[in-house]
Amino acid sequence: MEYQKYVAKNVKSIEISTIRYFFNMVNQVEGAISLCIGEPDFTTPEHINEAAIKALNDGKTFYTPNAGLLELRKEIAGYMKRRFKLEYNPESEIIVTIGASEAIEVAIRTLTESGDEVLIPQPSFVAYGPCTILAGGKPVYVPTYMEDEFALRPDVLEKYITPKSKILVLPYPNNPTGAVMSRQQLEAIAQVVEKHDLIVVSDEIYWDLTYGVEHSAFASIPGMWERTVTISGLSKSYAMTGWRLGYIAAPRELAAEILKVHQYSVTCAATMGQYAAIEALRNGDEDIARMREEYNKRRIFLLSSLRNMGLECFEPRGAFYVFPSIEKTGIPCEEFAQRLLYEAKVAVVPGTAFGENGRGFVRMAYATSMENLEEAVRRIKNFMAGL
Numbered sequence: 001m002e003y004q005k006y007v008a009k010n011v012k013s014i015e016i017s018t019i020r021y022f023f024n025m026v027n028q029v030e031g032a033i034s035l036c037i038g039e040p041d042f043t044t045p046e047h048i049n050e051a052a053i054k055a056l057n058d059g060k061t062f063y064t065p066n067a068g069l070l071e072l073r074k075e076i077a078g079y080m081k082r083r084f085k086l087e088y089n090p091e092s093e094i095i096v097t098i099g100a101s102e103a104i105e106v107a108i109r110t111l112t113e114s115g116d117e118v119l120i121p122q123p124s125f126v127a128y129g130p131c132t133i134l135a136g137g138k139p140v141y142v143p144t145y146m147e148d149e150f151a152l153r154p155d156v157l158e159k160y161i162t163p164k165s166k167i168l169v170l171p172y173p174n175n176p177t178g179a180v181m182s183r184q185q186l187e188a189i190a191q192v193v194e195k196h197d198l199i200v201v202s203d204e205i206y207w208d209l210t211y212g213v214e215h216s217a218f219a220s221i222p223g224m225w226e227r228t229v230t231i232s233g234l235s236k237s238y239a240m241t242g243w244r245l246g247y248i249a250a251p252r253e254l255a256a257e258i259l260k261v262h263q264y265s266v267t268c269a270a271t272m273g274q275y276a277a278i279e280a281l282r283n284g285d286e287d288i289a290r291m292r293e294e295y296n297k298r299r300i301f302l303l304s305s306l307r308n309m310g311l312e313c314f315e316p317r318g319a320f321y322v323f324p325s326i327e328k329t330g331i332p333c334e335e336f337a338q339r340l341l342y343e344a345k346v347a348v349v350p351g352t353a354f355g356e357n358g359r360g361f362v363r364m365a366y367a368t369s370m371e372n373l374e375e376a377v378r379r380i381k382n383f384m385a386g387l
């Protein structure tokens, strides 16, 4: 049967993420240490697990409202206010989603019409471009540079704006670079957003994971609340990737439109997980602080180790990635990653997995034990010495 003729052109035009490709390769190399995957190595804190178990035992096995349990939406609104001074009405401005992934997809799908251009700073998370294409839009990648610590520059952004530009995706704290944008830098971006009448999808899934700097929510910049769909979730902050829990906060009118797309895609997020999320948001601050402290130790260790090897690397202040330049080795990043895996048994992701602007870099995730990191560093050092 000739299946390809049945498959939509938009779908054929996108590819499976190469991160997974590398992740699968790791499994073929015995004894390999993976710095590949962007997820916490911690398991979910027990009190959060207990809340889900209790929900199951109490018979909470039915659908919730499409937007999620109101009790959870209240906790989300409370958290956003307490941490980032953001005000949202839990009744009408918050939607619980299946991870930040679904949030990104439904937000972009709700806002994008055929031919609309979606501005995406790059390097960045792999989903924004494909979601744009599936929605019939055109991704326009805006480069960010190591010299600017991978912050989005307003003058560079403006160069990519056309009359068709409609959405700006803001991916900070950033995966894969670990970049964080300061309030001042965000204010400069806000001026461009206002001037060109853009709407912003701000993916702030890593907003709890910053080191030595405060995260500013984009919607908290004056004038931006009205223009921003904020996305976050529980995956990274509480070590809950497998629970698939995220959320969207947006002005009422937009949230109502997004809710339609969410409803017809997934109905609602899993019920027992929503009970776990209530517990996480209510009593999980210490868990975040504990894990963040541990990530920070690893961040400092990995950064200084890479610099000691002579690799150029800006100091990442967020998420759990470092993004060293491997330009000076003269080896293309895909080949570097492949050789590092097969010759030194350390798995990293080539920068190009996050777009053309990632060329010359590799991403290393430090969401793994210090022991693993120490051994990985030993191996990378030997590999580098042998080049």
Ligand SMILES: Cc1ncc(COP(=O)(O)O)c(C=O)c1O
Binding pocket: 038, 098, 099, 100, 101, 102, 125, 171, 174, 175, 203, 205, 233, 234, 235, 236, 241, 244, 245, 246
């Ligand atoms: C920037 C960014 N956004 C969204 C996601 C997806 O998160 P979730 O697991 O909540 O779907 C990831 C996961 O790696 C990410 O790095």
